[in-house]
Amino acid sequence: MPVKLKTVSVDDNEVNLMLVETMSKNLDVDITSFSNPLAALKHIESSGADLVFVDYMMPEMHGVDFIKRVRAFCPDVPIIMITAVADDNALKLSAIEAGATEFLNKPLNPAEFRARVANMASLRKAQLMLKDRALLLEDEVDKAVRIIRDREHEALSVLGRAAEYKDPETGAHISRVAHYSRLITEKLGESEESRDLIFYAAPLHDIGKIGIPDSILTKNGPLTEEEFEIMKTHTIKGCEMLKDARSHYLKAGSVIALSHHERFDGTGYPYGLKGADIPLFGRIVALADVFDAVMSKRPYKEPWPMEKALELIYEQRGLHFDPDIADVFLKNTDEVRKIHRDYSD
Ligand SMILES: [Fe+2]
Ligand SMILES: [Fe+2]
Secondary structure, X not given: OOOOEEEEEEOOOHHHHXXXXXXXXXXXXXXXXXXXXXXXXXXXXXXXXXXXXXEOOOOOOOHHHHHHHHHHHOOOXXXXXXXXXXXXXXXXXXXXXXXXXXXXEOOOOHHHHHXXXXXXXXXXXXXXXXXXXXXXXXXXXXXXXXXXXXXXXXXXXXXXXXXXXXXXXXXXXXXXXXXXXXXXXXXXOOOHHHHHHHHHHHHHOOHHHHHOOHHHHOOOOOOOHHHHHHHHOHHHHHHHHHOOOOOHHHHHHXXXXXXXXXXXXXXOOOOOOXXXXXXXXXXXXXXXXXXXXXXXXXXXXXXOOHHHHHHHHHHOEOOOEOHHHHHHHHHOHHHHHHHHHHOOO
């Protein structure tokens, strides 16, 4: 069964309203009639309309003004103006300028009425179909974008896991660093986009370790000075691996890989950058990484208790760590504890 078009008919003359209703029988329209244009406007505003018939001479409001008001919230609905003066071109012109779609002359001729209304009804149905199609396409595009984003996130986590494959640091460390980094970014008041970016990019901080010889990476015991110099290059190697990528996540990963061992006071590596010269994401991941490393068990050390790790963050504010980032972290220890609990090895 065809869907009936919601149609509004406005005329101060009840006889004319009835005439329009009678002539519309057997057309796919469902007419609501109003003798008061203000009541009709209210109805259209709240319930919408697919077709509108309007008289031009009404005591409360001129038909042209009525059309202007309807157009303000219904830019595309077909409006048919019923005029009594067949050859008043000035009126028709102003009605067209206001947004009238079609005219019918009184006295109404049933055959002409049906033909014109059928035309307007087809126009409206085509508009509605296009709208439906646009919505459907929008939905499809949204779905496709979500799938692509999920795949990118999946690829990033595989890359993060590959980076830790030979590293004594564990997968749980990687995901805690991601969570701590996102928490800090959020509490610093950074955008939703930045939080998402750092969450997926932080796991790449040590990806450059892929390029460090196993003899150094998995050495049991302290590194010689020369070995440590080689170890330090994991920052530059990681940056090199990621820096030409087009993905925002990989670009952020390259920045983090390069700068996560810089220290706020300028004593870090590889470049000894100071303060705000160190990229924000690098300063954030530096704290998250160190905090989680001291809280984790390593072959050469037991995990620190939380209080001792938090004390280290406090002592190192302004030295190793950006003081603002340290403060934000220390202010949100409940959430820090929760991350530590929820993502344990
Ligand atoms: Fe590192
Ligand atoms: Fe790490």
